[in-house]
Amino acid sequence: MIRKELRIILLSLGISLLLTVAKFVAYFFTHSVAILSDALESIINVVAGGFACYSIYLTGKPKDENHPYGHGKVEFFSIGFEGAMIFIAGILILFKAGQYFIMQPELEKIGHGIWLITGTSVANLLLGIYLVKSGRNLRSITLSGNGQHILTDAYSSVALIAALVIIHYTGLRWLDPAVSAAMGILILRKGYQLMRQSISGLMDETDMKVVDQVIGILNRHRHEHPNWIDVHNMRVQQYGNNYHIDCHVTLPYYLELTLVHEEIKAMENLVNKELEGHEVEFFIHVDPCIPSSCPHCTLMECPVRSHPYEHTIGWTRENVLPNRKHTA
Incomplete structure (x- = not known):
C-alpha cells in the first residue's frame, strides 16, 4: 500500500511542477499579480509534494527499537509543513497585492492568461479529487492533505478566471490586486486548517470519530462476551495509518490467567477485523470486578x-473515556 501511495504522490508532484511552469508562463504574458499569486501557491504544491514523498517513505518503514510505535507520526509533520508553506505563501500574496493596489502595472495578453489558467484549473481539480479519494481509500492523511491543498488551488483559480474575463472586457485593472488579496486570505485560512490538524495529531488529540467506531464495535459484540463487565479509561493515539489504544477492562476477579488472555485477545481481534484499513495495537489493563459491578x-x-x-449500562464516550469503573 505504501508503494501505491508513493506512486500517487510522485504523479501529483510531476503534474504540479508542470502546472506551476504553465502559471508562470501566464504571468509573463499578462503581468497580472493575481496570476502571480496563483503561481506562487503552486510552488508550494511542489515543495509540499516533495516533503509528502519523504513522509510516505518514512511511514512505510517498520517499527524499530528507536521507534516502537512506528514512523507514522511523520505524516502530521508533513501536513504541518505544508500548512506552514501555504500560510507563508498567503502572506506573500497579500503583500504583493498591496503593492499592486498602489502601483497598477499595464496588463497584457489577458486572453492568453485566461486559457492557460483555465487549463491548469481543470487539471488541478481532477488531480485534487483523485488525491482526496485515494487518501480516503488508503487512509493516508498525507494524500488527503495534499489533495485538499490542490483543490483549494483549483477553486481559487476559478475566481481568478472570472476576474480575468471581467478585466479583459471592462478594463477594470483594480480587480487584479483585489482578487489576489481575496486569494491570499483563502490561502491563509487553508494553511491554518492544515497546521491545526498537524498540531492536533502531534499532541495526540483524541479523534472522537475513531473512539465512537471502537465503542460501537465493542457494544455490538459484548453479548458474545459476558465476561466484559466494563471498559473505561480508553485513550486513542494515531500513528499514520495505525492506532494505539490503551484502556482498562473489568473482568470477573476469579478468572484464570489463560481465560483473561483469551478475552483480551478476542477484544483486540474484533476491533482489528472491523476497523477496516487500520492496524490497531492494544495495551489493555485488566481490573477485577467489585460488588458494585454486580447490578449491571x-x-x-x-x-x-x-x-x-438489574440492567445493562450502555458503553458511550461518557463512561468509556473516564478512568472509573462502571457502577449501577
Missing part, C-alpha cells in the same frame, strides 16, 4: 454474584 454484570451464571442483575 451480564454474566448470569456468576458463582460469586452478591447482587442480582
Whole structure:
C-alpha cells in the first residue's frame, strides 16, 4: 500500500511542477499579480509534494527499537509543513497585492492568461479529487492533505478566471490586486486548517470519530462476551495509518490467567477485523470486578454474584473515556 501511495504522490508532484511552469508562463504574458499569486501557491504544491514523498517513505518503514510505535507520526509533520508553506505563501500574496493596489502595472495578453489558467484549473481539480479519494481509500492523511491543498488551488483559480474575463472586457485593472488579496486570505485560512490538524495529531488529540467506531464495535459484540463487565479509561493515539489504544477492562476477579488472555485477545481481534484499513495495537489493563459491578454484570451464571442483575449500562464516550469503573 505504501508503494501505491508513493506512486500517487510522485504523479501529483510531476503534474504540479508542470502546472506551476504553465502559471508562470501566464504571468509573463499578462503581468497580472493575481496570476502571480496563483503561481506562487503552486510552488508550494511542489515543495509540499516533495516533503509528502519523504513522509510516505518514512511511514512505510517498520517499527524499530528507536521507534516502537512506528514512523507514522511523520505524516502530521508533513501536513504541518505544508500548512506552514501555504500560510507563508498567503502572506506573500497579500503583500504583493498591496503593492499592486498602489502601483497598477499595464496588463497584457489577458486572453492568453485566461486559457492557460483555465487549463491548469481543470487539471488541478481532477488531480485534487483523485488525491482526496485515494487518501480516503488508503487512509493516508498525507494524500488527503495534499489533495485538499490542490483543490483549494483549483477553486481559487476559478475566481481568478472570472476576474480575468471581467478585466479583459471592462478594463477594470483594480480587480487584479483585489482578487489576489481575496486569494491570499483563502490561502491563509487553508494553511491554518492544515497546521491545526498537524498540531492536533502531534499532541495526540483524541479523534472522537475513531473512539465512537471502537465503542460501537465493542457494544455490538459484548453479548458474545459476558465476561466484559466494563471498559473505561480508553485513550486513542494515531500513528499514520495505525492506532494505539490503551484502556482498562473489568473482568470477573476469579478468572484464570489463560481465560483473561483469551478475552483480551478476542477484544483486540474484533476491533482489528472491523476497523477496516487500520492496524490497531492494544495495551489493555485488566481490573477485577467489585460488588458494585454486580447490578449491571451480564454474566448470569456468576458463582460469586452478591447482587442480582438489574440492567445493562450502555458503553458511550461518557463512561468509556473516564478512568472509573462502571457502577449501577
